[in-house]
Amino acid sequence: MIIFIPPATSTPVNIMETKPDNMIRITTQRQIILEELAKVKTHPTASELYDMVRKRLPRIGLGTVYRNLELMAENGMILKLEVGGTQKRFDATTDTHYHIRCSGCGRVDDIDTPVMDDLVKEAAASSSYLVQGHHVEFTGVCPSCQEKNKDVTYQ
């Protein structure tokens, strides 16, 4: 069973070239990558997702995971989080929301403070950029890392 979904045209789009036929095919691999990503709230990295997906598709390649995460992010199906740390992370929740990253272990969680959409307008007013979006990243110490380091005082 193959489903097509229309592209959620994000970033730059040349109006003259917008073909009506650029749809993404939902292959087994894409389906399962998406399902596994949607299952968790942990914002996994590509290789974490690879491990999750391999339990259901043992023969999938890491390159396939990378390629499709990239593709799905371009199509607005998922979010590619370019947060601190060495690896990119992915998020099946595409509504704008903010994140916090643990400075101890790198774990990333959602922060449920209200989104400030008018920040973009403010930024646009104060710069010569064409402002497209924004995101807020908090840093802190996750509960588990606090527990591990009771002797350490954070300031």
Next chain:
Amino acid sequence: MIIFIPPATSTPVNIMETKPDNMIRITTQRQIILEELAKVKTHPTASELYDMVRKRLPRIGLGTVYRNLELMAENGMILKLEVGGTQKRFDATTDTHYHIRCSGCGRVDDIDTPVMDDLVKEAAASSSYLVQGHHVEFTGVCPSCQEKNKDVTYQ
């Protein structure tokens, strides 16, 4: 001439072990890396900085640049920006401020909207993390990339 500067104790600090003698030595290399970084507002990457520094210190190694940028960031002398894109960027301005990254060329500029310090309190209230800080990153298209792509419509 060697100058010592005291460490701007940032992140985790064990009060019991805070030695009074952990100072960073300002070697020629460190001095020049810092000077070159302070000269620009472009938030250069390590290798861009390497190229700048090499004009004054032709024999310096790329590893030295990485090592010292890391060290100076740990000591709060500079900022290590973990923004989107493939490379880390550095900033001699250590006061909290926000940035915008061009989705076309990766360039990073300052955004001069007021810093919202109370965001950290809000985040702390709504999560079990010990919240330490925050930063806001806007994305957009820089003037030069707008010029280059007049035919493209951004939305």
Next chain:
DNA sequence: CGGTATAAAAATAATCATTCCCAACATCTT
């Protein structure tokens, strides 16, 4: 349906940023 064109996957190689390692050199301590 069968045959061909096209898209995607798997396997593997290549690239890029960053870190690690170590021998040589510099600075500090006494």
Next chain:
DNA sequence: AAGATGTTGGGAATGATTATTTTTATACCG
């Protein structure tokens, strides 16, 4: 001055990501 300690340069190693090539799956058309 001599030993201890810190720093550098150069190069190798690592880790994440991307590119390339071959194979497999799906679509398209008669």
